[in-house]
Amino acid sequence: MPVIPLRPLLEATEKYNFAFGAFNVNAVAQVKAAIEVHEMFRSAAILQGADLANGFMGGRTDFLNSTLEDKRKGAKNIGDAVRKFGENSPIPIVLHLDHGRDFDSVKAAIDGGYTSVMIDGSSLPFNENIELTREVVKYAHARGVSVEGELGVLAGVEDHVFSEASTYTNPLDAVEFFRKTQVDALAISYGTMHGAVKGKNVKLRREIVIAIKECLKHEKIFGVLVSHGSSTVPKYIVDEINGLGGEIKNADGIAVSELKKAIECGIGKINVDTDIRLAVTRNLKEFFQYNPSKRESASIGGIYQLLEEKKNQIDPRAFLIPIMDTVMYGTIPDDDVAGIIQCVEKGVKEVIGTLIVDFGSVGKAPLIECATLEDMIERYKK
Numbered sequence: 001m002p003v004i005p006l007r008p009l010l011e012a013t014e015k016y017n018f019a020f021g022a023f024n025v026n027a028v029a030q031v032k033a034a035i036e037v038h039e040m041f042r043s044a045a046i047l048q049g050a051d052l053a054n055g056f057m058g059g060r061t062d063f064l065n066s067t068l069e070d071k072r073k074g075a076k077n078i079g080d081a082v083r084k085f086g087e088n089s090p091i092p093i094v095l096h097l098d099h100g101r102d103f104d105s106v107k108a109a110i111d112g113g114y115t116s117v118m119i120d121g122s123s124l125p126f127n128e129n130i131e132l133t134r135e136v137v138k139y140a141h142a143r144g145v146s147v148e149g150e151l152g153v154l155a156g157v158e159d160h161v162f163s164e165a166s167t168y169t170n171p172l173d174a175v176e177f178f179r180k181t182q183v184d185a186l187a188i189s190y191g192t193m194h195g196a197v198k199g200k201n202v203k204l205r206r207e208i209v210i211a212i213k214e215c216l217k218h219e220k221i222f223g224v225l226v227s228h229g230s231s232t233v234p235k236y237i238v239d240e241i242n243g244l245g246g247e248i249k250n251a252d253g254i255a256v257s258e259l260k261k262a263i264e265c266g267i268g269k270i271n272v273d274t275d276i277r278l279a280v281t282r283n284l285k286e287f288f289q290y291n292p293s294k295r296e297s298a299s300i301g302g303i304y305q306l307l308e309e310k311k312n313q314i315d316p317r318a319f320l321i322p323i324m325d326t327v328m329y330g331t332i333p334d335d336d337v338a339g340i341i342q343c344v345e346k347g348v349k350e351v352i353g354t355l356i357v358d359f360g361s362v363g364k365a366p367l368i369e370c371a372t373l374e375d376m377i378e379r380y381k382k
Helices: 007-016 028-040 051-057 068-086 103-112 126-141 171-181 206-219 235-243 256-265 274-290 292-296 301-309 321-329 335-359 373-381
Strands: 020-024 045-050 093-100 116-119 146-151 156-158 161-163 185-188 224-227 267-272
Touching (some): 020 335, 028 045, 051 103, 103 126, 126 171, 171 185, 171 206, 185 267, 235 274, 256 267, 267 274, 274 335, 301 321
Parallel strands (some): 020 045, 020 267, 045 093, 116 146, 185 224, 224 267
16 A cells, blocks of 8 residues: 555544554664554554654764755655555555654655655744745645644654743634645644653643634634644653663653543544653663673674663664664664664554554554545645
8 A cells, every 4th residue: 555645544533533643763663663563453554754853864863963965865764664664554654744844854855755744833923834834735735745734832852842831722823724824734732742751640721622623613624633742651661761770750741541532622643752762762771681792792782882871861863873774774784683673663562552542543544545645636736
């Protein structure tokens, strides 16, 4: 099945009242594992590459300093991996850009094979956000590519996205934003936060979701709402990391029960990244705990050294630098690297499998209209 745009999946969430998890990937092995676990649960898949994940996949290990050329190379590497493992898959798969920084970053992603993009103009004044988003929509829809925008500011840190405080989304502004930009989906601020430190017992402001959805319905505007910063930060994984020598402090996520209630109110896409980072990092630490002889391995010993040096870090990108060819292209030169990749894949499947069930997309793959980019070009024209 070809990789498809996001819009058909969004339409299914509206019709059948469930949500898709959207899961960030930063390595070929993560792409493979994410597709396999979605196939197992017969769920359509939304795989996300963040703007700076494209830089990392382009070989920029200090990805916060990624250039446009890094992003172009990385977008192609992620796109190639998704097509390799997904084109003959029985489920629909979307490759979505998360937090596109500017128009050029969006264009680089589309050129690399992304079928859906997010442009994050949330830090701009309202009218400038509209203008930037409208420019991206015009370019993307002409190519059949779906678009997500953002309105309101989430607190927390994720790659280059940072804010100390949240600014909740104004429902009336959201309706105007949909009308003027023609985006397919909109990320809103309603109490979630980026990163692993979200605070204890977070209560989501579901009334914001309800108000936006009711206004959209009244105005007969199609639009799906997206929940960013929605990792659940499983306590058992954090405890396991710390039990293996990690130093993770004040890590709390969004309760699954809160996310389920948000789905009932109209959230149709839920972004998760931190949970995957935690599970993979735990698996890497566990691997070296039970295989001490591998700490001196010529090919993967450097991973162990980085784990020891960065005990308060949870992002696997900080540890996988010694095997960048494997990260970028999926090459596995020896059994030691194969063992590390198995850790990565198991971590991805553990988290994604759990949340596919929680968000209600199990068995929903046959409900998706498999519209191609070419199909969507014609639909967007209308």
